[in-house]
Amino acid sequence: MTSSAPAYTERLRVPLRWWAQGTMFIATFWLAMVVALDAKAPLLPWIITGILLALLALFLRSYGDARLVVADGWFRAGRARIEVVHLGPAEALDDDATRHVSGPGADARAFLVLRPYLKQSVKVEITDPADPAPYWLVSSRHPQALAGAINAARGTQE
Numbered sequence: 001m002t003s004s005a006p007a008y009t010e011r012l013r014v015p016l017r018w019w020a021q022g023t024m025f026i027a028t029f030w031l032a033m034v035v036a037l038d039a040k041a042p043l044l045p046w047i048i049t050g051i052l053l054a055l056l057a058l059f060l061r062s063y064g065d066a067r068l069v070v071a072d073g074w075f076r077a078g079r080a081r082i083e084v085v086h087l088g089p090a091e092a093l094d095d096d097a098t099r100h101v102s103g104p105g106a107d108a109r110a111f112l113v114l115r116p117y118l119k120q121s122v123k124v125e126i127t128d129p130a131d132p133a134p135y136w137l138v139s140s141r142h143p144q145a146l147a148g149a150i151n152a153a154r155g156t157q158e
Contacts, residue, residue, distance in 0.1 A: 006071035008149030010140060012088045013066035015117050066113055068138060070149040077113040077123070077138045088125030088135075090150035092143035095119040113138040122146045133137055 026049060033045035069076040073084050093101060098121040102114055111133040114121065120140035125135050140146045 006069050007153055008068065008070040008146055010068045010146065012064060012068070012113075012115050012118065012139060012141075013018040014060050014115075018060060018117070022060065023053075026052050026056060044123070066115070068113075068140060068146060070146070070153050073153065075136075075150055075153070077111075077136060080111060080113075080136075082128075082131075082136075084138065084150065084153040086126060086128035086131065087150060087154055088127045089154075090122055090124045090147040092140075092147040093121045093123055098137075098139075107134050109133050111136045115139040122150070124150060 029052065030045055030049040033048060037044055064076040068078065070084070071113055074081050075084055075087060098119060102112065102121070109132050111126075114137065118141060120141075120143045121137055121139050122143045123135050125139050126133050138146075
């Protein structure tokens, strides 16, 4: 099996403001602990804050590590992957269409890789009759490029 360069790759990183807000929350927690504990346990606030900061970094890093990859006849979204031969047309959705398809117009069987900080998405129809999901809905910073890569990959597999 030859591995070529991916036709499309994107990492759904969390925005910088999430890191800033999380850090400010932990700093506030640290300040409250320093005031509450006074001089009784001078290292305890630092230890607890360090642990919380590590947990925050681990959470934000893992949540933002979801990747979208179109390569070698496969489409990968997060931990899931599917061969492009089982895909129907991919459609780039704007903010309003994404809100509708992920909300009132949603199908409960759909596979979702959505991030609240990304307002646009790509809807990919699933043509495999054995797959219970009618479509995949994935957030993307570049939905036109992702939909184009999926449709191009489908064209080469037909």
